[in-house]
Amino acid sequence: MIAIAWVNLVRLFRDRTNIFFVIIFPIILITVLGLSFGSGFAPKLGVTGGSGPWAAKLVTALEGSGQMEVVRVGDDAEAREMVERGRLAAALIIPEGYDSALSRYIPIVLPYVSRDEPNSQQIGAAVRSVVSQVAMPVRAAAYVREGSFDQLVARAEAARVPGITVAATTVGTEAIPESVSGFDVAASSQLLLFVFLTSLTGAAALIETRRFGVSRRMYATPISVGAILLGEAAGRVAVALTQGLIIMFGSALLFGVRWGDPFGAAALLLMFSLVGGGAAMLLGAAMRTEQQALSVGLLLGLGLAAVGGAMVPLDLFSGTMRQIAHLTPHAWALDGFAELLRDNGTIAAIAPQLGVLAAYAAAFFALGSWRLRAALTR
Known part of the structure; x- marks a missing residue:
């Protein structure tokens, strides 16, 4: 299982174009969006x-x-x-x-x-x-x-003339406290966008494994089908986790991005990586060609990110759109990061979000394993 997962991770970074889209491009977008959302940048x-x-x-x-x-x-x-x-x-x-x-x-x-x-x-x-x-x-x-x-x-x-003083007060709770910078807002949304998008587009590697006969040769060995499925699943999750950690540590070092409680942030990243890995496994097992996987992966990755609030902050959504957004795992993960960052929450405070993400991951992996088992044993 570990060997299969390691091969998938090596294949990701062996393609130099993936290095740009997995590491460099997310940092560029975080920079642009961080400046746009406001971070002390003066025109x-x-x-x-x-x-x-x-x-x-x-x-x-x-x-x-x-x-x-x-x-x-x-x-x-x-x-x-x-x-x-x-x-x-x-x-x-x-x-x-x-x-x-x-x-x-x-x-x-x-x-x-x-x-x-x-x-x-x-x-x-x-x-x-x-x-x-x-x-x-x-x-x-x-x-x-x-x-x-x-x-x-x-x-x-x-001369000193009596002036007019304007006092501004905020009723209720601020959506985004002043302590939260534009980079903090941008980093969490781009993390979710790219982890899920890279996972789905990386499903083409699973199709290559089947098309080149690698999966058939693995199945011909004494390795059980369960071990093969676990290895492929671990490979998908490893890719998502690697990119997520790169974005987290890179944004923290370059822009001082805060992620809140480290245990809560790590749990959210792990759960969302499981969601992305399960979705990639399902897509890779359901599609027949790499072109199909790339096209459908881009459509789903960008579409769900847009609906789920990874492109436009959920705070700008209407009530109805927020309900629709929470049909996606992105919105639940964004709620979790917002709880950690804006309200100084702990891992216990984001238990509902973690539970929903775990349900998404379990459903994707169940369907993906069933579909991939059928493709391997056909």
Whole structure:
């Protein structure tokens, strides 16, 4: 049994394309989704022009806003080109006569260049807010205009006017606490997506074993059918476990991803690997050609991941869609990881999710073993 399982694991990594899809591609997606969900990543705003004290004050205020990374750019043309090429999310062009216009109370326009993206629109709102805040003393001085510009601005900056305080409170329990980073959210979903997808597409190896006559030769030896079935099942689970461990440890080392209680996370990974291994065994025993296994595996792997919340967070699903999602093992596993990470749960807290995953695994392995036994003894 161990020899059969080991051969399946070696065959996985002997194909160099599998190394990319099993190791590299999941880490790339975790990086992209982690940044998208929010992880302290600041979009870049290019700033060009303006050399006076008011222009410097505006740049300092933009840098201190915490909503963007300010990058100094040489001139207007360079700023526009960098925005067009995607090197900058947006650019603010400060005219050379900015300080002079403010001191003489002359209206001045600050051109803002951006891509047609939601991220750029958010930066635009932040830039307008900062510009308005910096220019507020100048507006106050322009309203009075009795005295020198510097004196009026100093009086406006020193003035303390009662303001309005906005307090924000959250009713109930937050869906995703602030301590949970975007990488934490992305890592668990990508773990489930790729473990199940790789398991199903790897079912083609089981068909190759039958097509090349390896399974018939094993059956001709004194080895029992049960041992052969256990070996093939262990091989499928070993592939899923290996990829899951790579994603877990890789994301923890590279991005500081937290998985919650280690015993609970290990139990969830083991159970979901059993689900993926059982599904792969059933698919490999039911399909006749590798092309069929790959096509059906991709369809089921991506489709169930989408429905189960591995592509879009379950928190964004409606009530009906959440019920449909829990027809898949992915949703139950995601609930388990959410319990461990968001609520600091233990392995006891995710016992219902582990039980459902164990039922899925038992059903898949029972059907897969029955079908593979029939194929071996035919």
